Amino acid sequence: MSCREDEPTITTEADAINNFVWKAMNLWYYWQAENPNLADNLPADNARYTTLINGRTPDDLFYKSLLYQYGNVDLYSWIENNNQVVSATGRMAAEFEAITGLDLTLLPISRDNYIAFVNYVVPNSSAASAGVKRGDVITKVNGSYINAYNYSALFDDSSFTITRAETITVIEEDELYKITSITDKSENLSIAKTSVEENPIAFYKVFEQNGKKIGYLVYNAFKIEYNDELNAQFAKMKADGITDLILDLRYNGGGSLTSALGLAQMINGSYTGQNYLYMEYNKKNTKYSGYDVLSDKLDTYNLVNGHPEKIGTENINSLSLPKIYALVSVSSASASELTVICLSKLINVETIGYATRGKFVGSHTLYDSPNNEYISYENRNKTHNWQLQPITFKYFNKDRDAHPIVQYADGSTKEAILPLSKTECTHLNGLTMLKNLA
Numbered sequence: 556m557s558c559r560e561d562e563p564t565i566t567t568e569a570d571a572i573n574n575f576v577w578k579a580m581n582l583w584y585y586w587q588a589e590n591p592n593l594a595d596n597l598p599a600d601n602a603r604y605t606t607l608i609n610g611r612t613p614d615d616l617f618y619k620s621l622l623y624q625y626g627n628v629d630l631y632s633w634i635e636n637n638n639q640v641v642s643a644t645g646r647m648a649a650e651f652e653a654i655t656g657l658d659l660t661l662l663p664i665s666r667d668n669y670i671a672f673v674n675y676v677v678p679n680s681s682a683a684s685a686g687v688k689r690g691d692v693i694t695k696v697n698g699s700y701i702n703a704y705n706y707s708a709l710f711d712d713s714s715f716t717i718t719r720a721e722t723i724t725v726i727e728e729d730e731l732y733k734i735t736s737i738t739d740k741s742e743n744l745s746i747a748k749t750s751v752e753e754n755p756i757a758f759y760k761v762f763e764q765n766g767k768k769i770g771y772l773v774y775n776a777f778k779i780e781y782n783d784e785l786n787a788q789f790a791k792m793k794a795d796g797i798t799d800l801i802l803d804l805r806y807n808g809g810g811s812l813t814s815a816l817g818l819a820q821m822i823n824g825s826y827t828g829q830n831y832l833y834m835e836y837n838k839k840n841t842k843y844s845g846y847d848v849l850s851d852k853l854d855t856y857n858l859v860n861g862h863p864e865k866i867g868t869e870n871i872n873s874l875s876l877p878k879i880y881a882l883v884s885v886s887s888a889s890a891s892e893l894t895v896i897c898l899s900k901l902i903n904v905e906t907i908g909y910a911t912r913g914k915f916v917g918s919h920t921l922y923d924s925p926n927n928e929y930i931s932y933e934n935r936n937k938t939h940n941w942q943l944q945p946i947t948f949k950y951f952n953k954d955r956d957a958h959p960i961v962q963y964a965d966g967s968t969k970e971a972i973l974p975l976s977k978t979e980c981t982h983l984n985g986l987t988m989l990k991n992l993a
Contacts, residue, residue: 572923572939573608573616576634579921579929584632585946586623587837593621613941622945631914632945653713653748656680657687658775658806661706664734669701670694670720671709674806675758675773680751685744692720694739714747755781755807756788761795770797774818777810777890779863782817783855789821790872797874802894803882805908809889812917817853817871818894823902824873827851830953832897834917837947846953862932878903883974888912895972896959897952906974910961913971916946 580593587593598604608616617634618625625632656677661669671693676682694700695718696708708715724736755776762769770792774785792800800822816831830846853871856863881895883906892911898904921943922935935942951958958970 570609570611572613572941573611575923575925575929575936576613576617576941576943577608577621578925579923579943580617580621580945582839582929583837583919583921583945583947584621584623585837585916585948586629587839590621590623617943629946631916632918632943634941634943636939636941653750654680654753655746655748656682656751657709657746659693659709661701661709664737667702669703669706670734670737671701671706675775677751677753680753681745681747681749685746687717687719687744687746692723692737693717694720694737698743714745716743716745718742718744754784755810756784757806758803759788759791761797767798768796769799769801770795771801771803773803773806775806776808777812777814777818779811779814779856780858782811782814782853783867783869785814785818786821786853786855786869786872789874793872793874797876800874800876800879801882802879804887804891804894805882805884806886807888807891808886808912809891809893809914812847812890812893813854815890815893815897816847816849819898819901820849820851820853820871821873822879822898823876824851824871825875826901829901831901832893832953833951833955834948835951840947843948876902878905880905880907882906883908883911883972885909885912887972888914889917892972893950896956900952900954906972908974910974911972913958913961913969915951915958915970916949918944919947920944 577593581587581595584590584593591597592607597607607620613636614634617632622629622632654677657680658674658676659671660674661671663669673687673689673691673693675689676687693709695716696705697715698718699705701709709717719740719742721738721740722736723734723738726733726735753776755774755778756772757775758771758773760771762771772788772792802822812832819831820827826849829849831849832847834844834847836843851871853869854865855867855869857866858864879898879902881904883891883895887908888911892913892915895904895906895911896915919930920932921929922932923929923939923941924931924934924936927934959972960968961971961973962968
């Protein structure tokens with residue numbers, strides 16, 4: 556593709572990388588029209604434009620000047636250099652990621668202290684090597700009980716130590732779990748971020764109940780490079796004679812739309828060729844706005860230098876299920892929420908858990924390739940490694956319904972999915988008990 560005719564012309568000397576950042580955002584950013592710093596006529600004011608973009612690092616320009624109400628409206632756009640995330644909430648799929656391997660839920664046990672439930676542990680990670688398991692309870696970080704001042708070490712530090720609970724007493728009170736006593740193990744386990752390839756297909760088990768075979772699948776990210784493994788997992792479920800499916804998306808923050816469309820067909824492949832979701836772009840990219848349809852074919856990919864490259868196509872393995880149970884939480888976002896709101900227009904989807912994140916937006920990776928509308932990896936400017944991941948579209952179900960709204964006890968509201976039923980759940984022994992499966 557060639558340069559866009561409506562792209563502003565720069566007539567003054569400007570920082571080359573920041574010039575790319577501005578122009579790519581001006582073209583693609585979903586909220587471009589709402590940010591005066593991205594106005595089409597800005598480059599015509601040479602002095603004002605160069606003052607805006609020169610003398611700053613690209614990430615400083617991006618976060619402080621080009622995002623729309625960052626941290627309030629836009630929570631998810633980010634910029635990176637040399638495949639290393641500079642900042643922002645979220646991350647791009649990578650072949651190997653520096654992680655501790657711990658996925659945790661932080662819960663208060665008193666006015667000042669917390670405990671951390673281990674939701675799952677990534678195989679071959681530092682946490683796995685230290686012997687940490689799903690269902691463990693962490694009471695201390697760096698030798699001190701977890702509190703409001705030190706809990707961030709569990710999520711942000713590159714290395715730290717933890718202490719787990721030896722025993723813990725829990726009682727059920729008004730359908731909630733209340734912790735009454737804890738004793739600690741005599742340990743100080745070292746945990747450090749290491750480069751690990753994480754398979755998002757984290758766990759699978761078959762339960763037999765009342766003549767039904769219930770498949771329980773923990774799917775932690777819509778990673779396009781694992782499309783073939785996900786399809787193979789559904790082939791196994793089909794061979795196992797699965798009649799019902801519990802799809803655990805509680806720790807799934809989203810990912811590839813290609814994977815999301817494939818998952819819908821794996822669950823029920825009766826809607827090939829039909830609309831599944833609607834994507835809405837800014838006014839400069841209305842030609843890209845429209846419906847994505849379901850296919851009985853699945854593209855498969857490998858990551859090459861952190862970039863997905865198509866390697867083939869497979870027939871989709873479908874369970875043809877008329878209903879599924881989706882476990883969700885505040886960590887369920889983006890493609891996970893898309894799966895709930897879009898699939899529920901085709902089959903019965905019962906959500907169980909807690910209100911989701913409310914991320915009904917998506918993004919594209921933008922490269923310094925102006926002759927290809929900033930979306931070509933192959934034709935990018937290779938003199939630098941900066942690339943953008945801004946929000947570029949909003950998505951809706953096939954009927955373009957308004958997104959669901961959750962109202963909280965304090966009266967505040969936000970777009971999010973409120974589950975239809977609650978989960979009876981204890982991580983303390985690594986087991987999840989579910990109500991109303993029949």
